[in-house]
Amino acid sequence: MTGPTATPPIDEDLLRTRLGELAAILTADPVADAADEVLAGGHHGPHPDGRRPDGRRRPGLLVAAAVLVVVIGCVAWAARSGTDDATQVATEDGTAATDPPATTTSSTIVLATTEPVLPGPDRAPGPNRLNDVLTARFPDWFAGLHLDPATQTLILLHDVDGPAAPPEEIDALAAENGYGPDQYILEEATWTRAELMAVEDELLAAFPDGRIPGTDGTITAFGVAADRGYVEIGVDGVSVARAAEILAERLPRDLISVVEHGVNQATPSPPP
Amino acid sequence: MRTDIVDLYTSERSDLVSLAALVLGRRDQAEDVVQACFERYGATERDDVRDPVRYLRRMVVNECRRVGRRSAREEPRFRIPAGVAVDSRIVELADTIAALSPRRRMAIVLRYHCDLPVHEIASLMGTRPSTVSSLIHRALHDLRKALA
Secondary structure (H helix, E strand, O other): OOOOOOOOOOOHHHHHHHHHHHHHHHOOOHHHHHHHHHHOOOOOOOOOOOOOOOOOOOHHHHHHHHHHHHHHHHHHHHHHHOOOOOOOOOOOOOOOOOOOOOOOOOOOOOOOOOOOOOOOOOOOOOHHHHHHHHHHHOOOOEEEEEEEOOOOEEEEEEEOOOOOOOHHHHHHHHHHOOOOOOOEEEEEEOOOHHHHHHHHHHHHHHOOOOEOOOOOOEEEEEEEEOOOOEEEEEEEOOOHHHHHHHHHHHOOHHHEEEEEOOHHHHOOOOOO | OHHHHHHHHHHHHHHHHHHHHHHHOOHHHHHHHHHHHHHHHHOOOHHHOOOHHHHHHHHHHHHHHHHHHHOOOOOOOOOOOOOOOOOHHHHHHHHHHHHOOHHHHHHHHHHHHOOOOHHHHHHHHOOOHHHHHHHHHHHHHHHOHHHO
């Protein structure tokens, strides 16, 4: 009988060293470095005050000084024009008072569904089928969808960087799946389709049929809560606690949040 | 006021460019990111900034996210400058790091290149420390072969 093989710990010091070497390579300027070497007359090592051994300033410092002039000019220009992109964030305890705001503020995205999300080749008309169709038709634009349970409005999320999709085609595909032009809205996703697909790949690998082993439960939705750093997984037919326990055996516990996602919650309104 | 940004630029620019280069894989983008951050930093009310280095680092992290998202479909991610001799082990590491998800790559760079503690990384990335630990753990798993 064989047991699991222990995995040796990674050499963290080696990783630090290699990262440092990679950073030096990525930021190297062969032309400037070669010129510097010639001008320095073959001497190596920094001068205590940053100059060459003969006392002359290094070209790199002159370049930095020139760049600084540009920076200061831009600063003065920005100050005059009142630009203030890096608005300060204040919190009650003041701990974040010096932090610039994060640029990623996506909300939890849950794919609306009335059946297991994984996999879903031939769905009946509805949000899941629309999800599949839009994914296939506009892979670089469509980023997912979710249904606002309060208003039953379908929210189609698109990648802000993707090529625009023709509105009339979106209208037609939405109508085919039971959503008129006033029953869905478009929103920009702040995460990419690729990120969502990566999550889906992991879920598919762990739960290929969307069913939760040992229970009658299924995975009925999932989404990326990018701003909170975890994946939200909707389940049906099993308690959240039990599902979380089983899911955590195959997925990193710290990266998932399991929520109840009953089939009726995502039932779309009837076609107009 | 002018002096403080000059000092900061002189002392921190190189480290910030290294951070951005490891995350974005390109020197030109890294320099642009850092330059943009310094410009924006100069336009803020800096009297309220208690820790300028941390503030700038967070700006760079945020800007790397934005730029990385825009260039996600460009290949190759890591551009070794022409004329620079590179060990094959470094190339393998670069390839492996490039293949990491952006969040895992950011966590690894902040932890092992910037030597920041997990709670500081969580603050910079706007997430929980436990999530950072998971990101690092999984990234190390992916990096294991490249470091063998």
